[in-house]
Amino acid sequence: MKHHLTDLFATVSGKVRPPVCVVLGPPWPVANLVKALGGVETVCYQMDLHQADRVRDCLAEVGAEAGVAVHPDPWDLDPRFETAIFPAAAQADRELKLDVVEQAYHILRPGGLFLSLSEYERDNQFAKWHKKVFGKCGETPAGEDGMAFWSTKTDAGKRRRHEVTFHAKLPDGQPMAFVSRPGTFSYGRFDTGARAMVEVAEVRKGDTILDLGCGNGAVGCLLSAKAGPRGRTTFIDSNLRAVALAELNAAANGVPNPQFLTSTRLEGLGRGAFDVILANPPYYAKSEITRLFVEGARDLLRPGGRYYLVTKMPTAVVPMIFETFGDCSVIENRGYAVVIAGGS
Numbered sequence: 613m614k615h616h617l618t619d620l621f622a623t624v625s626g627k628v629r630p631p632v633c634v635v636l637g638p639p640w641p642v643a644n645l646v647k648a649l650g651g652v653e654t655v656c657y658q659m660d661l662h663q664a665d666r667v668r669d670c671l672a673e674v675g676a677e678a679g680v681a682v683h684p685d686p687w688d689l690d691p692r693f694e695t696a697i698f699p700a701a702a703q704a705d706r707e708l709k710l711d712v713v714e715q716a717y718h719i720l721r722p723g724g725l726f727l728s729l730s731e732y733e734r735d736n737q738f739a740k741w742h743k744k745v746f747g748k749c750g751e752t753p754a755g756e757d758g759m760a761f762w763s764t765k766t767d768a769g770k771r772r773r774h775e776v777t778f779h780a781k782l783p784d785g786q787p788m789a790f791v792s793r794p795g796t797f798s799y800g801r802f803d804t805g806a807r808a809m810v811e812v813a814e815v816r817k818g819d820t821i822l823d824l825g826c827g828n829g830a831v832g833c834l835l836s837a838k839a840g841p842r843g844r845t846t847f848i849d850s851n852l853r854a855v856a857l858a859e860l861n862a863a864a865n866g867v868p869n870p871q872f873l874t875s876t877r878l879e880g881l882g883r884g885a886f887d888v889i890l891a892n893p894p895y896y897a898k899s900e901i902t903r904l905f906v907e908g909a910r911d912l913l914r915p916g917g918r919y920y921l922v923t924k925m926p927t928a929v930v931p932m933i934f935e936t937f938g939d940c941s942v943i944e945n946r947g948y949a950v951v952i953a954g955g956s
């Protein structure tokens with residue numbers, strides 16, 4: 613992919629004027645793109661701290677220089693860019709792509725250029741989205757390196773936020789409303805694995821809860837109701853948009869004593885500080901993040917505290933949890949395995 617995208621970019625690079633913002637995109641294509649830009653002032657936007665670190669590493673490896681900015685939304689950047697480039701990964705969600713087109717509009721100066729690079733040989737989506745947001749769209753012919761689309765910002769334009777609110781409740785609880793946004797896990801719905809976990813988790817009055825890899829915060833918000841007004845819930849995620857959503861959702865649902873952290877290595881969490889830790893690790897990350905969510909959690913749990921991890925792949929995860937905690941049990945719920953450890 614990285615070479616295809618750079619080859620595609622070469623066909624439209626004459627349109628680029630600095631300063632440039634590279635909006636999202638996978639780390640390697642982003643770094644190669646920055647290199648191809650040939651040293652003009654460039655900022656790479658990411659919404660996840662881990663991805664941002666990888667972009668920095670890839671930039672260093674290809675010997676290219678750019679600032680890396682991490683915010684919940686691209687439009688948190690100053691609207692000072694002459695060019696915004698979106699190197700869209702084919703596997704990126706449709707909703708996220710549309711959201712980037714929308715938000716990139718607001719980081720451009722009037723007259724600024726927005727360029728989308730699609731991996732698809734024949735992309736029939738981007739032109740539609742560019743026209744919706746910018747009015748007009750130019751494009752390269754279909755080709756094996758993908759297709760490029762470009763548009764110019766003409767006026768101030770209104771911000772349109774892409775978000776979906778869904779509702780969820782515990783079997784014996786009140787329904788809560790959750791705002792979700794593209795680019796965060798389980799957009800528009802409560803994940804079935806998360807539901808399976810909250811249904812079996814035991815939370816007592818006054819418990820201190822950790823929602824580990826909180827996404828939009830639904831897990832922590834729902835269980836905070838069981839801990840009551842003396843309870844405390846900490847939400848942590850590496851994705852800044854996720855943590856912004858968790859803040860929004862915790863406030864809207866009246867979560868008592870909430871705390872929010874963005875971090876990639878569980879920094880900032882107190883050792884032995886939590887009565888209950890809940891983790892729904894990403895499926896795609898093989899063992900690295902799961903290991904962090906297991907081994908990192910052990911020291912955070914107070915003696916006698918309860919640890920819950922939900923997974924579709926218990927054979928890979930149970931040995932790790934067993935080794936880390938010395939013991940564990942598994943409850944099958946809704947087609948998922950909820951692994952339970954601690955509690956001694």
Ligand SMILES: C[S@@+](CC[C@H](N)C(=O)[O-])C[C@H]1O[C@@H](n2cnc3c(N)ncnc32)[C@H](O)[C@@H]1O
Pocket residue numbers: 662797798803805806824825826827828829830831848849850851854875876877878892893894895901904
């Ligand atoms: C499968 S999602 C679960 C989200 C939410 N708990 C739920 O069940 O709907 C996993 C979450 O872990 C977060 N994550 C991935 N790596 C992380 C890390 N190193 N530190 C903190 N969070 C991380 C992702 O951004 C994502 O929001």
